[in-house]
Amino acid sequence: MxxxxxxxxAELQQIENAEWRESLDYVLQTQGPERVRQILRLxxxxxxxxxxxxxxxxxxxxxxxxxxxxxxVYPGDRELERRIKSIIRWNAMAMVVRANQLSPGIxxxxxxxxxxxxxxxxxxxxxxRGRTEEFLGDMVxxxxxxxxxxxxxxxxxxxxSEEDLKGFRRELRPEKGGLSSYPHPYLMPDFWEFPTVSxxxxxxxxxxxxxFNHYLVDRGLRKSSGRKxxxxxxxxxxDEPESLGAITLAARxxxxxxxxxxxxxxxxxDGPVRGNGKxxxxxxxxxxxxGWNVIKVIWGDDWDRLxxxxxxxxxxxxxxxxxxxxxQRFIVGNGAYVREHFFGKYxxxxxxxxxxxxxxxxxxxxxxxxPDKVYAAYRAAVEHKGSPTVILAQTVKGYGLGEAGEGxxxxxxxxxxNEEELKAFxxxxxxxxxxxxxxxTPFYRPAEDSPxxxxxxxxxxxxxxxxxxxxxxxxxMACQTxxxxxxxxxxxxxxxxxxxxxxxxxxxxxxxxxxxxxxxxPIVPDEAxxxxxxxxxxxAGIYSHVGQLYEPVDKGSLLFYNEKKxxxxxEEGISEAGALASFIAAGSAHANNGVQTVPFFTxxxxxxxQRVGDLIWQACDCRARGFLVGATAGRTTLAxxxxxxxxxxxxxxxxxxxxxxxYDPAFAxxxxxxxxxxxxxxxxxxxxxxxxxxxxxETYPMPPMPKGAGVREGIxxxxxxxxRSSLKGKRPRAHLLGSGAILNEALKARQILESQFKVxxxxxSVTSYKELYSDAIECERWNLLHPGKKAKVPxxxxxxxxxxxxxxxxxxxxxxxxxxLAKWLPGxxxxxxxxxxxxxxxxxxxxxxxxxxxxxxxLAALRQLALAGEIPAETVEKALVDFAINPDxxxxxxx
Ligand SMILES: Cc1ncc(C[n+]2csc(CCOP(=O)(O)OP(=O)(O)O)c2C)c(N)n1
Ligand SMILES: [Mg+2]
Numbered sequence: 001m002x003x004x005x006x007x008x009x010a011e012l013q014q015i016e017n018a019e020w021r022e023s024l025d026y027v028l029q030t031q032g033p034e035r036v037r038q039i040l041r042l043x044x045x046x047x048x049x050x051x052x053x054x055x056x057x058x059x060x061x062x063x064x065x066x067x068x069x070x071x072x073v074y075p076g077d078r079e080l081e082r083r084i085k086s087i088i089r090w091n092a093m094a095m096v097v098r099a100n101q102l103s104p105g106i107x108x109x110x111x112x113x114x115x116x117x118x119x120x121x122x123x124x125x126x127x128x129r130g131r132t133e134e135f136l137g138d139m140v141x142x143x144x145x146x147x148x149x150x151x152x153x154x155x156x157x158x159x160x161s162e163e164d165l166k167g168f169r170r171e172l173r174p175e176k177g178g179l180s181s182y183p184h185p186y187l188m189p190d191f192w193e194f195p196t197v198s199x200x201x202x203x204x205x206x207x208x209x210x211x212f213n214h215y216l217v218d219r220g221l222r223k224s225s226g227r228k229x230x231x232x233x234x235x236x237x238x239d240e241p242e243s244l245g246a247i248t249l250a251a252r253x254x255x256x257x258x259x260x261x262x263x264x265x266x267x268x269x270d271g272p273v274r275g276n277g278k279x280x281x282x283x284x285x286x287x288x289x290x291g292w293n294v295i296k297v298i299w300g301d302d303w304d305r306l307x308x309x310x311x312x313x314x315x316x317x318x319x320x321x322x323x324x325x326x327x328q329r330f331i332v333g334n335g336a337y338v339r340e341h342f343f344g345k346y347x348x349x350x351x352x353x354x355x356x357x358x359x360x361x362x363x364x365x366x367x368x369x370x371p372d373k374v375y376a377a378y379r380a381a382v383e384h385k386g387s388p389t390v391i392l393a394q395t396v397k398g399y400g401l402g403e404a405g406e407g408x409x410x411x412x413x414x415x416x417x418n419e420e421e422l423k424a425f426x427x428x429x430x431x432x433x434x435x436x437x438x439x440x441t442p443f444y445r446p447a448e449d450s451p452x453x454x455x456x457x458x459x460x461x462x463x464x465x466x467x468x469x470x471x472x473x474x475x476x477m478a479c480q481t482x483x484x485x486x487x488x489x490x491x492x493x494x495x496x497x498x499x500x501x502x503x504x505x506x507x508x509x510x511x512x513x514x515x516x517x518x519x520x521x522p523i524v525p526d527e528a529x530x531x532x533x534x535x536x537x538x539x540a541g542i543y544s545h546v547g548q549l550y551e552p553v554d555k556g557s558l559l560f561y562n563e564k565k566x567x568x569x570x571e572e573g574i575s576e577a578g579a580l581a582s583f584i585a586a587g588s589a590h591a592n593n594g595v596q597t598v599p600f601f602t603x604x605x606x607x608x609x610q611r612v613g614d615l616i617w618q619a620c621d622c623r624a625r626g627f628l629v630g631a632t633a634g635r636t637t638l639a640x641x642x643x644x645x646x647x648x649x650x651x652x653x654x655x656x657x658x659x660x661x662x663y664d665p666a667f668a669x670x671x672x673x674x675x676x677x678x679x680x681x682x683x684x685x686x687x688x689x690x691x692x693x694x695x696x697x698e699t700y701p702m703p704p705m706p707k708g709a710g711v712r713e714g715i716x717x718x719x720x721x722x723x724r725s726s727l728k729g730k731r732p733r734a735h736l737l738g739s740g741a742i743l744n745e746a747l748k749a750r751q752i753l754e755s756q757f758k759v760x761x762x763x764x765s766v767t768s769y770k771e772l773y774s775d776a777i778e779c780e781r782w783n784l785l786h787p788g789k790k791a792k793v794p795x796x797x798x799x800x801x802x803x804x805x806x807x808x809x810x811x812x813x814x815x816x817x818x819x820x821l822a823k824w825l826p827g828x829x830x831x832x833x834x835x836x837x838x839x840x841x842x843x844x845x846x847x848x849x850x851x852x853x854x855x856x857x858x859l860a861a862l863r864q865l866a867l868a869g870e871i872p873a874e875t876v877e878k879a880l881v882d883f884a885i886n887p888d889x890x891x892x893x894x895x
Contacts, residue, residue: 111398130465144197200240208581236268251291275325300365331407335362368393541567587624605630633694634812646838718771733805748854806864
């Protein structure tokens, strides 16, 4: 190219740029992309050799990943699909608006689905396969607060009625019921499959779900079927640590059955997700860095023409330099504004759009609203092999709401539309509703024989039926585990054992059980050796999709780290959140995978309910079943580890989720009875429960199960008499309630009371305060609502009907736990517990510090007896001295 000597350096650079670009285009056309990569690499190396450092970037330009030339032809009827989508948009909006007209303040989200509609409808019409006899269907995690979009579609599909839609967020309507605000399988067990509205958990659970689907195949429990897991996510929720926390695992496990679609409307609740940056680029770098296939869908078709026409490179430059906060202004502003502020920055760009009217510029679309682009991305995603895919789709929050909130910061809070706004929405989406009816925001469904309904039904038929649809495929198992647990009824003789050891022993036996063995999924986050579970490595194997590519250092030992493809153990590394996501996948497999797996998730109890409590809540919402086993439990039983390790609250935290049964067994036979009960209820009677058991690492001889009547029932219902007083005759009487390892302290206290004070003391083993409490409040409620009927007596009341005396309850947990029962006891109660921060020291010192050892139990009993006038007050004072208790010692509540 001849150059003019008058040209400025900037102009020369322009020419140079154009030449380089043309060269690249030429190489691409004549020799293909691989050659382009080679040359770029060559140049990179050359530059580096010359000392030009090239900044690291995990980003590609701010352009669509799939160029127009590689877009497949759209297979659907675009016009019909647009009409269907418009109707769904209307109904989804109408549901929220109506609910708020009827019940101001009931809430709901309009703008999220408005931004996601194309992303979802392309999925519904062309990708997401329903469940059939032969195929379980794809799994779709829907962005939770866009639920009106799913309901509105189900309405067109004839799955929900107009009456149902009227019940959105009005679940307690008499007789009619309603639709839950968000996806909750607990509330709509035939409809929703995955709860998604606790931000962050969707990404995590979808990843572990996809991995679990592979696990089932590798373990021979399911045939490989090519089903996909789709997670429809928001850009704001990607800030939750759980959202990105497991993405490297997804790539490492080569989960090409997993597709994320992130709805990048650039906004969250209060404002822009990254006002001063670009969320799409940030997420691209994170996912590419983690090894994902990243597909960006940023610009709609009309931008392609502009990009193709721009030889200056200024359009891409402008696209890249505009931060998201500014991008939002181009949505809210009109075409003239876009011309002036977006294109106006460079004369080349103004020239580029010279032939465009302001109206045209105002309507330039974002990629996530262009079905062609979305389809191309989805097709590429489902065909991609070897790694998971994330689609980053730029959309507009509140799309179509116009003045009512499109792209505005207030849009998330928009619950109502005035008449003018409704009319504008109606007109924009061409909904056949007249001006006279519009104020009522009526729902609209075309006639059954209309082209829209026919098309929509045909599409779903072709894809195997409707979704979401939860299908509970659980079936009653025989549960012949009585033989397995009988051994523990005998006790361990002189041999000291910890409940953890008994638990691991039992689990190993269950893994060999003809019925359960193949279904048990042991899950552990890097503490198997801590809990003495390494024997299971050899027996069950540690799951690894690729088997074991190395010879482990401990290969020679019996307990070597044994990874294998058909391994049963999910060794999750140090991720309680990930492990719990696996627990959810395994615990809900009867609904989502047609196979009834039985998870046993064993973890450091301190890092369970308080660390990943929301996931446990979500597991309950999923109606997951299985065992959560909090090991190294008990604030004073776990010695040495101190403040951040000693759990003295999980039994209290476990009170909250109603589908959790919580047990704190002291002895091996108790544990065995509880596990047996869990298996029977969950897998024989098919009840939705999660069993939480705390197990401990303190060793002591395990006694045989007492022979008396009602022991086994008592273990399950929460309490039974372990030892009756050996003293006869009428004398002061105390009842000592102990749980877990602290039951041993109650037994020692009994000795002290009987031998030194001649107080008759019975010892009760409280296996579950939660069971006792739940039963008591249930009776109380029934009695309140049936005043004319004979009052029901709680189990606790029945058990203690003939007892008198004082009560002392001691556990390794907060005093709140036994205090919850005080009103149902026939005598005064003193609660001992472990409120306060843990310390690293020996068990003896810890139990002294927290005031839960035998001396304090005896002291509390004596004090209660003195208050009741059964013994002189001086006896208590003397006991304090005899027990060498310093009243001015450190206060565990405060120090
Ligand atoms: C853990 C958690 N924190 C807060 C919320 C409340 N919340 C619901 S939607 C939302 C904003 C979501 O933004 P984004 O993910 O960008 O979705 P969008 O609506 O923009 O599509 C928030 C904070 C929640 N549901 N979960
Ligand atoms: Mg958003």
